[in-house]
Amino acid sequence: MKILKFKVQMKVILMITTTIISVFLIRLLLMGGLAKLLSFDSQRTEVYKDTDITHYQWYIGKNAKKEYADKWGMDESIFPESITDNMNGLDYKMVYYNPWDAQYLSYLVVEYD
Structure with missing residues (x-):
């Protein structure tokens, strides 16, 4: 038993x-x-910001750096392929934030001749 x-x-x-x-x-x-x-404090996660318009092609278009090339399928069709001589770049910003999954925010303000 x-x-x-x-x-x-x-x-x-x-x-x-x-x-x-x-x-x-x-x-x-x-x-x-x-x-x-294993959550960590997302408030301490660094937000990467780049406002240098000369770095534009690092983030947008076919020639973007590997880590920014896909952007989870984000539609970049509103952005020009590159900054050309006939554009006067007034404002530009690329923001990257990754507390759990990558998040991207970009804007470009240009003035044409």
């Missing part, structure tokens, strides 16, 4: 442990993965 009781107790403990781990993994998946589990 003692052996049977021990086996039943072990099965119950194993089922409870398996249930707890399963619930934890499902919750982890639904919360968005390990990054959220």
